[in-house]
Structure formats: C-alpha cells, structure tokens
Amino acid sequence: MHRKEKKALLQNRIFTEERRRHKKKRLVQSPNSYFMDVKCMGCYRITTIFSHAQTVVPCAGCSIILCRPRGGKCRLTAGCAFRKKNT
Numbered sequence: 018m019h020r021k022e023k024k025a026l027l028q029n030r031i032f033t034e035e036r037r038r039h040k041k042k043r044l045v046q047s048p049n050s051y052f053m054d055v056k057c058m059g060c061y062r063i064t065t066i067f068s069h070a071q072t073v074v075p076c077a078g079c080s081i082i083l084c085r086p087r088g089g090k091c092r093l094t095a096g097c098a099f100r101k102k103n104t
Contacts (some may be wrong), residue, residue: 051101055083058096065102066091 035043050069057064060078069089074083076089084091 053099053101055093056098057081057083058098059096066099 040046040049050067053066054063054069055066055074057076057079059081060076062076062078064074064076064083066074066084068090070084071086073085074091075081076083079084082094083097084093088091
C-alpha cells in the first residue's frame with residue numbers, strides 16, 4: 018500500500034468510529050438529528066420534517082400522514098421518498 022492509501026483508510030476508519038460515538042463524546046460535538054424533505058406519495062408535494070418529530074405530520078395538500086413518532090426518530094409512511102437537508 019502506498020502512503021496516501023493508508024492515510025485514506027485511516028481517515029475513513031476514524032470517521033466511522035466518530036459517527037458511532039455518543040454525540041457529546043465526539044471530537045467535534047454534533048447532533049444525531051436532521052431535517053429532511055419528504056415527498057408525499059399522493060400529491061407529490063414536498064414537506065420539511067424534523068427527523069425526531071414528536072407529533073404526527075400530515076401532508077398539507079392531501080392530508081395523508083407522512084410520519085409518526087416512535088420514541089426517537091420518527092417513522093416515515095411506506096412509499097414516501099425523502100432526502101436529508103444540508104445544514
């Protein structure tokens with residue numbers, strides 16, 4: 018292995034270990050939560066939802082339930098497409 022390849026593997030290993038650590042024990046503290054854009058399967062309207070939402074989130078256009086709370090992260094309804102928002 019070349020020196021650059023070893024360095025890249027080491028950086029990747031450190032990154033994956035940091036993601037598994039507790040959010041306050043990482044080198045740089047960062048939350049586990051995020052915002053996401055969810056596309057409704059009925060009317061294709063995009064709604065922004067918090068990943069740890071504590072209430073049921075309906076679609077503004079057709080009132081289909083997009084996600085339900087599950088104690089931690091919310092559970093998306095089957096068929097809904099989503100993507101994480103960049104922060």
